Amino acid sequence: MTDASANTPATPRVKTSLLELGERTKKRNAAEARFKLYGMMAVGTGVAALLLLLISILSQGLPAFTQTFIKVNITLDESVLDPSGNRDPDEISKVLTFSYDPIINDSLKGLALELSAQHSEVTADVLQDMISAEAKGRLRADVIANPDLIGQTIEYEFLANGRIDGYMKGRVTRETAELDGNVTPLQLDVADAMIVEEKLEKRFNWAFITAPDASELRPEAAGLGVALMGSAYMMAIVFCLALPIGVAASIYLEEFAPKNWITDIIEVNISNLAAVPSIVFGILGLAIFINYMGLPNSAPIVGGLVLTLMTLPTIIISTRASLKAVPPSIRDAALGVGASKMQAIFHHVLPLAAPGILTGTIIGLAQALGETAPLLLIGMVAFVNNYPESIFDPATALPVQVYNFTQRSDPAFVERASGAIIVLLVFLFCMNMIAIILRRRFERRW
Amino acid sequence: MSFAKLTASALAITALSATAGVARDQVSVAGSSTVLPYASIVAEAFGENFDYPTPVIESGGSSAGLKKFCEGVGPNTIDIANASRQIRGGEVEACAANGVTEIMEVRIGYDGIVFASQIAGPEFTAFTEEQWYEALAAEHFKDGELVPNAYTKWSEVDASLPDVEISAYIPGTKHGTREVFEEKVILAGCEETGAYQAMLDAGVDEDTAEGKCMAVRTDGVSVDIDGDYTETLARIGANPNGVGVFGLAFYENNTATLKVATMSGVAPSTETISSGEYPVSRPLFFYVKKAHMGEIDGLKEFVEFFVSDAVAGPSGPLAQYGLVSDPELSKTQEAVANEVTMGTGS
Numbered sequence: 038m039t040d041a042s043a044n045t046p047a048t049p050r051v052k053t054s055l056l057e058l059g060e061r062t063k064k065r066n067a068a069e070a071r072f073k074l075y076g077m078m079a080v081g082t083g084v085a086a087l088l089l090l091l092i093s094i095l096s097q098g099l100p101a102f103t104q105t106f107i108k109v110n111i112t113l114d115e116s117v118l119d120p121s122g123n124r125d126p127d128e129i130s131k132v133l134t135f136s137y138d139p140i141i142n143d144s145l146k147g148l149a150l151e152l153s154a155q156h157s158e159v160t161a162d163v164l165q166d167m168i169s170a171e172a173k174g175r176l177r178a179d180v181i182a183n184p185d186l187i188g189q190t191i192e193y194e195f196l197a198n199g200r201i202d203g204y205m206k207g208r209v210t211r212e213t214a215e216l217d218g219n220v221t222p223l224q225l226d227v228a229d230a231m232i233v234e235e236k237l238e239k240r241f242n243w244a245f246i247t248a249p250d251a252s253e254l255r256p257e258a259a260g261l262g263v264a265l266m267g268s269a270y271m272m273a274i275v276f277c278l279a280l281p282i283g284v285a286a287s288i289y290l291e292e293f294a295p296k297n298w299i300t301d302i303i304e305v306n307i308s309n310l311a312a313v314p315s316i317v318f319g320i321l322g323l324a325i326f327i328n329y330m331g332l333p334n335s336a337p338i339v340g341g342l343v344l345t346l347m348t349l350p351t352i353i354i355s356t357r358a359s360l361k362a363v364p365p366s367i368r369d370a371a372l373g374v375g376a377s378k379m380q381a382i383f384h385h386v387l388p389l390a391a392p393g394i395l396t397g398t399i400i401g402l403a404q405a406l407g408e409t410a411p412l413l414l415i416g417m418v419a420f421v422n423n424y425p426e427s428i429f430d431p432a433t434a435l436p437v438q439v440y441n442f443t444q445r446s447d448p449a450f451v452e453r454a455s456g457a458i459i460v461l462l463v464f465l466f467c468m469n470m471i472a473i474i475l476r477r478r479f480e481r482r483w
Numbered sequence: 484m485s486f487a488k489l490t491a492s493a494l495a496i497t498a499l500s501a502t503a504g505v506a507r508d509q510v511s512v513a514g515s516s517t518v519l520p521y522a523s524i525v526a527e528a529f530g531e532n533f534d535y536p537t538p539v540i541e542s543g544g545s546s547a548g549l550k551k552f553c554e555g556v557g558p559n560t561i562d563i564a565n566a567s568r569q570i571r572g573g574e575v576e577a578c579a580a581n582g583v584t585e586i587m588e589v590r591i592g593y594d595g596i597v598f599a600s601q602i603a604g605p606e607f608t609a610f611t612e613e614q615w616y617e618a619l620a621a622e623h624f625k626d627g628e629l630v631p632n633a634y635t636k637w638s639e640v641d642a643s644l645p646d647v648e649i650s651a652y653i654p655g656t657k658h659g660t661r662e663v664f665e666e667k668v669i670l671a672g673c674e675e676t677g678a679y680q681a682m683l684d685a686g687v688d689e690d691t692a693e694g695k696c697m698a699v700r701t702d703g704v705s706v707d708i709d710g711d712y713t714e715t716l717a718r719i720g721a722n723p724n725g726v727g728v729f730g731l732a733f734y735e736n737n738t739a740t741l742k743v744a745t746m747s748g749v750a751p752s753t754e755t756i757s758s759g760e761y762p763v764s765r766p767l768f769f770y771v772k773k774a775h776m777g778e779i780d781g782l783k784e785f786v787e788f789f790v791s792d793a794v795a796g797p798s799g800p801l802a803q804y805g806l807v808s809d810p811e812l813s814k815t816q817e818a819v820a821n822e823v824t825m826g827t828g829s
Contacts, residue, residue: 130534133532133793134528134531134532135793170800174528174531177531177532178531209739213739213740214739216602216738216739217738217739218735218738219735219736219738251527252520252523252524252526252527253520253523253524253736253804254524254527254800254803254804255527327559331559333507333559334511334539334541334559334561335511335539335541413543416513416539416541418541418542418543419513419539419540419541419542420519420522420523420526420539420540420541420542421537421539422526422527422530422537423509423530423536423537430508431509431539443713444516444542444711444713445520445713446520446712446713446732446733446736446737447736448736448737448739448740
């Protein structure tokens with residue numbers, strides 16, 4: 038009775054071979070294969086959704102980076118612009134842009150005559166409607182800056198009207214022009230003739246990135262300049278405020294604070310704050326920064342402060358996680374050789390946690406960059422045409438500009454909205470890239 | 484430590500900001516999203532022609548704008564509120580309670596409301612107020628009692644209309660346009676069909692009868708659009724049978740994709756609206772704090788520029804965008820020049 042197996046009647050042992058798979062092994066392998074398939078399908082769905090989004094945005098938005106320009110010779114008529122002839126800047130500035138309309142019209146008569154050889158109905162009015170309304174503003178600014186231009190004939194390159202630009206980009210066709218009150222098929226024919234004569238061309242348009250927003254009458258002139266500056270100011274404010282405050286709070290909570298119910302409550306509330314809808318921070322910003330502290334409406338300083346509050350929990354949570362990830366042996370070793378607690382943290386723990394902290398901060402900043410809801414309440418969802426000279430001047434932000442563009446009635450704003458999304462995505466991509474590079478370069482593993 | 488320095492500089496910025504929030508260089512405007520495009524066109528031209536900075540125009544709706552307007556007097560409050568409707572008594576009281584007593588009302592012109600559908604869709608080319616009432620009222624008054632609206636197709640409402648499902652996209656209740664739609668289309672249709680009179684005859688009091696007339700059905704046949712006209716346009720683009728409510732200016736910028744219907748035989752245009760033939764239109768306003776005139780640089784110039792003939796006149800940029808210019812513009816100009824406030828002048 039020593040060996041149980043020897044006595045029991047020989048139950049036929051299933052012969053298994055490594056080369057031949059048993060029933061259960063087959064089942065387990067099948068489950069694994071199925072799971073892999075599910076995983077691949079999940080990844081595939083995600084990638085497909087992303088591709089669809091990117092393709093739709095890129096196909097709609099890339100045309101926004103090019104713009105059609107028209108070359109015309111403008112004669113700056115002295116009798117209209119400076120009747121007294123003394124080139125007094127005060128008098129010249131009394132001539133409003135409305136008076137520049139006839140000047141452009143007169144200057145176009147020659148070109149109209151030239152083109153009427155091919156298209157008999159072409160008049161200066163037809164040509165003037167092809168040029169952006171922005172032209173007169175530019176002429177007036179030039180004349181005021183340099184009154185000596187008056188009386189001269191100068192070659193200008195103006196933006197083409199949004200519809201002509203749309204024709205060059207395939208958005209406007211002869212069929213739609215037929216129905217469209219803002220463009221005629223004749224103007225499209227003229228545009229074709231002007232291409233041949235090299236008076237009209239489509240090329241890359243830096244103004245889309247640098248110019249301020251424009252009204253609905255001149256979609257071709259609208260740009261992202263003010264929004265980019267506003268976003269840059271706000272990101273700088275968030276970085277300068279959220280990083281030091283967030284890191285200081287996390288170091289204290291992680292390394293110095295006693296573990297009691299007060300710190301527990303603080304900890305729970307920080308996690309809660311991270312999940313609070315961003316509009317709540319906007320309400321807070323309106324009540325405290327604008328109504329109580331009297332900060333100006335629509336200013337990046339208020340936006341920056343609000344976004345700082347919003348980003349702080351993210352930074353605190355990620356900083357605490359990276360501080361926790363530094364092994365206690367490093368602290369112990371530092372303390373063991375006689376460093377003070379503060380020295381141990383700032384000389385040893387913090388440098389090792391820095392890549393994690395920076396990654397968290399950049400991800401927090403990227404989140405803040407894409408935020409619109411809180412800005413709505415502090416007046417940054419607005420039409421702002423002047424560049425902000427300081428953080429106290431009115432400005433908008435990139436996502437706000439996307440929202441503004443999508444609300445405009447002119448179809449030309451659709452491509453500009455997608456173009457603005459592309460710029461925003463490029464910024465987010467760069468920021469996330471920096472976060473990854475920092476992590477790869479400086480991360481230490483134990 | 485660098486962190487200490489950073490924190491100190493950050494605190495310095497905050498402290499500085501607390502003192503800097505007093506002066507304001509530019510005119511500050513908020514309010515109706517219908518008036519926003521017009522206001523931004525004027526602001527842009529103003530910035531181009533004057534040495535003052537371009538005014539900042541916030542959107543957010545008439546009510547939100549007037550609420551902000553009534554928060555008080557001083558550089559930290561807005562100067563102008565845009566509104567697609569007249570200021571209400573309650574709002575004037577709220578203003579007065581916060582010290583905003585002298586308010587100038589400026590009418591900039593008229594805005595038409597049009598009914599449009601997909602250009603390739605069914606033949607929605609002519610509507611009447613009665614048809615809209617019949618199609619969209621929540622309840623009809625039949626044989627002395629209110630019965631739920633049973634129409635599902637336009638052809639059931641009127642044989643001249645296409646034989647397709649009723650599907651209307653109308654502005655949501657937060658829009659000023661909804662009020663005009665209910666009063667000038669649905670209520671007018673109710674009165675024309677005689678349903679209103681029939682209810683009065685049946686002993687219903689006036690307010691209830693009006694309320695019953697204007698109640699729009701909520702069974703999914705009509706969809707409230709809380710966003711902008713761009714959203715309505717997208718819905719129409721996806722639904723060939725859809726009919727949407729748009730502003731005239733919006734339609735005029737999208738004539739290549741939309742086809743407009745006449746109302747009681749009149750086609751909407753700036754001419755028919757200014758002559759009063761086209762029935763569905765409303766005045767657009769902005770409200771100015773008189774106390775800010777002279778305090779905020781450029782405010783008076785901006786307001787005068789806004790109502791000048793070159794801007795708001797029939798050949799100005801606003802009319803070009805789709806505003807129906809006010810035949811009594813010269814009166815408005817005079818009132819602005821004399822800074823006439825509500826309740827004193829006119």
